[in-house]
Amino acid sequence: MVPPTEAPSPGVARVLRQEGLVMDVAGRRAWILVPSRPVDRRAVFLANYWPVIGLVLERYVPAAIVGASAVRLHLGDFSPPEYLPAYQAANQSEYTLPLEAGFALRLRPRPVDPTRIQSIAAPGGVQIPVLGPAHLLATLDEPEVQAGVEPITAWLRHLILRTPDLDRAVTANPRPQVLQRLADMAKALGNTALAKQLDAAARRVSERIATPSRTGVGGRIAIPPVILSRPRGSSTPWLDEQAMRLERQAEEVTRLVGKRAAGLPSFSSARLLAQAQEVKAYDAYHSTTMEGYRISADVVEAIINGQPLPGGPQDAEALRAAMAVQGYSIAFDRVLQLVRKNAPLTGGLILDLYEDLFRPSVDAGIVRPGELRGWRTSSVSLKGWRHVPPNALKVPDLIDGLEAFVGRADLSGVTRALIAHLEFVTIHPFLDGNGRLGRLLLNLVALEAGLPWVTVRSDERAPFFRSIERAQVDQDTEPYVRFLWHLLRQAATDLEGRDRRGAPRRRVLRKKA
Numbered sequence: 001m002v003p004p005t006e007a008p009s010p011g012v013a014r015v016l017r018q019e020g021l022v023m024d025v026a027g028r029r030a031w032i033l034v035p036s037r038p039v040d041r042r043a044v045f046l047a048n049y050w051p052v053i054g055l056v057l058e059r060y061v062p063a064a065i066v067g068a069s070a071v072r073l074h075l076g077d078f079s080p081p082e083y084l085p086a087y088q089a090a091n092q093s094e095y096t097l098p099l100e101a102g103f104a105l106r107l108r109p110r111p112v113d114p115t116r117i118q119s120i121a122a123p124g125g126v127q128i129p130v131l132g133p134a135h136l137l138a139t140l141d142e143p144e145v146q147a148g149v150e151p152i153t154a155w156l157r158h159l160i161l162r163t164p165d166l167d168r169a170v171t172a173n174p175r176p177q178v179l180q181r182l183a184d185m186a187k188a189l190g191n192t193a194l195a196k197q198l199d200a201a202a203r204r205v206s207e208r209i210a211t212p213s214r215t216g217v218g219g220r221i222a223i224p225p226v227i228l229s230r231p232r233g234s235s236t237p238w239l240d241e242q243a244m245r246l247e248r249q250a251e252e253v254t255r256l257v258g259k260r261a262a263g264l265p266s267f268s269s270a271r272l273l274a275q276a277q278e279v280k281a282y283d284a285y286h287s288t289t290m291e292g293y294r295i296s297a298d299v300v301e302a303i304i305n306g307q308p309l310p311g312g313p314q315d316a317e318a319l320r321a322a323m324a325v326q327g328y329s330i331a332f333d334r335v336l337q338l339v340r341k342n343a344p345l346t347g348g349l350i351l352d353l354y355e356d357l358f359r360p361s362v363d364a365g366i367v368r369p370g371e372l373r374g375w376r377t378s379s380v381s382l383k384g385w386r387h388v389p390p391n392a393l394k395v396p397d398l399i400d401g402l403e404a405f406v407g408r409a410d411l412s413g414v415t416r417a418l419i420a421h422l423e424f425v426t427i428h429p430f431l432d433g434n435g436r437l438g439r440l441l442l443n444l445v446a447l448e449a450g451l452p453w454v455t456v457r458s459d460e461r462a463p464f465f466r467s468i469e470r471a472q473v474d475q476d477t478e479p480y481v482r483f484l485w486h487l488l489r490q491a492a493t494d495l496e497g498r499d500r501r502g503a504p505r506r507r508v509l510r511k512k513a
Helices: 010-018 041-047 049-060 067-074 133-139 142-147 149-158 163-172 176-188 192-205 237-256 258-263 269-278 280-289 297-304 316-341 347-363 392-406 413-427 434-448 458-473 478-501
Strands: 022-025 030-033 063-065 083-088 095-100 103-109 117-122 126-131
Touching: 022 041, 030 049, 041 049, 041 095, 049 063, 049 083, 049 095, 049 103, 049 117, 049 126, 063 067, 063 126, 067 083, 067 117, 067 126, 067 133, 067 142, 067 149, 126 133, 133 163, 133 176, 142 149, 142 176, 149 176, 149 237, 163 192, 176 192, 237 258, 237 392, 237 413, 237 478, 269 280, 269 316, 269 434, 269 478, 280 297, 280 316, 280 434, 280 458, 297 316, 316 347, 316 434, 347 392, 347 434, 392 413, 413 434, 413 458, 413 478, 458 478
Parallel strands: 083 103
Antiparallel strands: 022 030, 063 083, 095 103, 117 126
C-alpha cells in the first residue's frame, strides 16, 4: 500500500501503470503494488480493503466509522462492507467516494471529537478509527437498526457503558427518540442496566417519552425471537449472532423448500451408501480440483482404486494434489462409516475428518504434524472473498453452536445439511481444507437424513462460491439454498431413475487436467 505522498514522479508512475505493477483505488488516493499481470483486481482490493480505508480516513481527520458498520467492527467482524459510512470534521463537504467497483465510502461532515474515537486493529496491520460505544449509539437511527438488527442486537445485549461517557455523548448529540428506541431494545434483551441508563438519558433531553409505536421496537424493528429465549448470562455476542444467523437461515430454507423436501424419493440407507460409493471418484475429482489442485481424472481414478499412479514420478505439485485426493478418499470412507453408525456431528468428529484429510500429506512431508492438532489458532483471510472468518478464539464456541444446531430434531434433514455446510465454511475453523471438509459434512448430514450424496462440480465453483459469500456477508441465503436444493433434487431424481432402469452405474469422470 502506497499513499500519494510516497508515490514516484509522474513519468515513473505512468510506466508502472502501463506495466500493470500498480493498482489505483479510491480515486487514485491510494496505490496497491501488485507483483505482475494479470491482476485479479477484486482479490487485490479486498486483501487491502482496511489499509485503503485507513489511508483515506487519514486525509479527513478527525474521522470515524459510524452506524451498524461500526458496531460490526466493535464485535470483531472485519468483512468489508460494500458501503461504509463515516463522519469527518476536516471540512463541510459530503463525499461518496468510490473505492473500487461495487465499494464506496460515504463521508458526512459532522463534529468529531478525537476523544470520542476508538481505534480498532483491523486486518492488514492498520488501526481503524471508530466512534466509541457511547457516542456511536446516537448514530443508530431506525434505518441503521433495521439494516443491522442482528449485530446491533448482539452488541446491545452485552454492552456496558460508563454513565459519564453516556452523559457526554447525549450532551453532544441529544437524540431522545434514538435513545428511547435503544432503551426499549436493551430492556427486551435483558440488559436492564443499559436500558435504565438510556431511558434516563432520553428523559433528560426530552419530557416527551417516545412510545414503542414511535420507536418501532416490536414492530418495524423486530428483535429475532431466538435471542429472547436465550439466557443473557450464558452466552457471548458471537454466539448470539450465530444463533440469530442460524435461525434466519433455517427459516429461509423452510420458505424456499418447505414441504417439497417431503416429496423427494425415499431410499434405504444401504442404497444411499452404495450411491455414495458409486460417485466417490467423481466427487473426489471435483471437490479437490475445485480448491485449485491440478490433477487429471485418470490419476484420481487410480488413487481411489488403489492403483499405481500413471505417468511415472510426480513433481511437487502433482504429489501435493495426489496426497490431497488420497486424504479426501480416507475422509470420504470415514463419512460412510459414520453414517452406518448414525453418528451425531460433533467437534471431535470434525477433528477426526480433518486429520484424515491431511494424514497422507503429513506422511509425505508436505504438511507438518503439528498443523493437525486442533482448531486454527490464528486469523485467516480468504483470497478474493469479502467474508473474513471469525477470530480464532471464537472458533471452539462456534463449533459447539454448530453441533447443537445440527442435532436439533425439529429441523428437516435438508435444512440441517445445507446450513451445516454453510456455517462450517463461515466459521472456517482450519487454515486449510475447510471447503472439502465442509462438503463432506454436508453429505454426512444429508445421508443420515435419507438424502443422496451431492457433488458440486468444479465448473460450478464460481456461482457456488458467490452464493456462499452472499449468504455470509449480505444475509441473502436464497441463492445458496436454491443452488444446493437443485443439486439435491437432481441427485435424488437421478438415483431413482437408475434404480428403475436396473443396476446402478458409476459416475464417469470428465477427462480434464
